[in-house]
Amino acid sequence: MRDKVTTARRWVIKIGSALLTADGRGLDRESMTVWVRQMVALRNSGVDVVLVSSGSIAAGMTRLGWKERPTSIHQLQAAAAVGQMDLVHAWEGSFEEHGFTTAQVLLTHDDLSDRKRYLNARSTLRSLLDLGVIPVINENDTVVTDEIRFGDNDTLGALVTNLVEADLLVILTDKDGLYTADPGRDPNAELIADAMADDPRLDAMAGGSAGALGRGGMQTKLRAARLAARSGASTVIVGGRIEQVINRLKAGEQVGTLLLPEKGMLAARKQWLAGHLQTRGRLLIDDGAVRALRSCSSLLPVGVKAVEGNFRRGEMVVCAALDGTEIARGLVNYGSQEASKILGQPSESIASILGYVDERELVHRDNMVLV
Numbered sequence: 001m002r003d004k005v006t007t008a009r010r011w012v013i014k015i016g017s018a019l020l021t022a023d024g025r026g027l028d029r030e031s032m033t034v035w036v037r038q039m040v041a042l043r044n045s046g047v048d049v050v051l052v053s054s055g056s057i058a059a060g061m062t063r064l065g066w067k068e069r070p071t072s073i074h075q076l077q078a079a080a081a082v083g084q085m086d087l088v089h090a091w092e093g094s095f096e097e098h099g100f101t102t103a104q105v106l107l108t109h110d111d112l113s114d115r116k117r118y119l120n121a122r123s124t125l126r127s128l129l130d131l132g133v134i135p136v137i138n139e140n141d142t143v144v145t146d147e148i149r150f151g152d153n154d155t156l157g158a159l160v161t162n163l164v165e166a167d168l169l170v171i172l173t174d175k176d177g178l179y180t181a182d183p184g185r186d187p188n189a190e191l192i193a194d195a196m197a198d199d200p201r202l203d204a205m206a207g208g209s210a211g212a213l214g215r216g217g218m219q220t221k222l223r224a225a226r227l228a229a230r231s232g233a234s235t236v237i238v239g240g241r242i243e244q245v246i247n248r249l250k251a252g253e254q255v256g257t258l259l260l261p262e263k264g265m266l267a268a269r270k271q272w273l274a275g276h277l278q279t280r281g282r283l284l285i286d287d288g289a290v291r292a293l294r295s296c297s298s299l300l301p302v303g304v305k306a307v308e309g310n311f312r313r314g315e316m317v318v319c320a321a322l323d324g325t326e327i328a329r330g331l332v333n334y335g336s337q338e339a340s341k342i343l344g345q346p347s348e349s350i351a352s353i354l355g356y357v358d359e360r361e362l363v364h365r366d367n368m369v370l371v
């Protein structure tokens with residue numbers, strides 16, 4: 001099941017206040033550099049990374065010397081305005097050490113509910129990703145009012161996952177994952193490894209309240225997983241202090257709780273795939289591959305006879321039989337130049353031909369619609 005994590009090409013990583021601010025002692029810059037190192041490795045392996053970072057209010061409180069979280073919205077907004085400076089400064093400095101550029105993106109509910117602004121935000125984020133920039137997103141706390149704020153960044157993380165069509169939402173928090181009960185209160189609570197996001201039994205388990213610094217607790221993380229599932233994305237809720245947590249997730253290790261979208265949701269993604277993307281090229285496939293695709297298998301390079309067009313990894317291509325009949329469309333795992341080199345070859349040879357392996361499939365069945 002962890003292949004949903006290892007094969008995901010676009011990750012939204014949300015880091016909560018409880019983790020980022022070292023339990024209220026200001027920003028935990030040391031941990032931030034550790035996560036940055038891993039996010040850089042992820043990016044270098046070809047995965048797009050979008051960071052949703054909380055912590056502005058908590059960082060601002062420390063800067064202003066406040067011990068207690070204020071209750072007045074204006075004081076919270078003032079703290080957020082102060083702390084956001086610290087926050088982006090710390091992320092920027094840390095990514096810069098690895099030669100990566102960051103961008104601050106502050107969003108409000110209105111930005112995502114108004115179609116024009118939604119599309120605008122989407123284009124900007126896509127452009128940033130195309131430029132190889134790491135977007136660092138938070139809620140625009142200074143302008144939102146209580147009634148319209150997301151409040152917790154779990155929800156924001158999920159909406160950003162939908163917005164950028166990410167395959168995976170990773171919620172880093174202060175507990176190792178979702179437990180059968182709040183582990184702070186129940187010593188017998190057990191970690192859940194995998195579940196369907198829509199499993200109703202999870203509601204009672206996530207019922208406990210948030211920690212002192214976070215806003216949502218597990219309830220909002222579960223809701224976020226369900227929101228992310230709407231666009232076919234999986235969610236991992238995992239402890240941000242687990243050593244090498246991002247690297248281990250990428251390697252397929254079973255850390256944290258994986259919440260999967262239901263099958264119907266995947267169908268929705270496929271519907272979207274079918275209707276909304278321009279195709280950039282064509283793969284001509286042999287009869288064996290036609291049969292494999294029609295029985296819902298992935299397309300392997302071995303079944304491809306010719307590559308037409310100029311496309312990049314992640315773009316939509318047509319898979320057609322040798323007589324030109326269109327069989328399927330899907331998102332391709334290798335650009336046209338690489339695809340031409342590995343066509344007709346067994347997947348085991350990809351590494352020796354290209355010098356690296358992204359995926360053994362040319363088009364994975366999850367990213368393919370039969371025509």
Ligand SMILES: Nc1ncnc2c1ncn2[C@@H]1O[C@H](COP(=O)(O)OP(=O)(O)O)[C@@H](O)[C@H]1O
Pocket residue numbers: 015016017018019172173174175177178179180181182183184205206207208209210211212213214215216217218
């Ligand atoms: N079933 C559960 N499993 C794990 N943690 C839970 C559960 N129910 C409630 N919690 C609480 O949720 C907290 C994490 O949420 P929160 O404080 O909002 O963190 P963050 O700032 O990372 O969003 C945990 O510290 C824990 O006290």
Ligand SMILES: N[C@@H](CCC(=O)OP(=O)(O)O)C(=O)O
Pocket residue numbers: 015016017018053054055056057058080138139141151152153154213214215216217
């Ligand atoms: N946007 C605000 C609040 C977000 C917040 O605390 O969220 P979370 O840590 O995810 O529960 C901030 O940056 O402090």
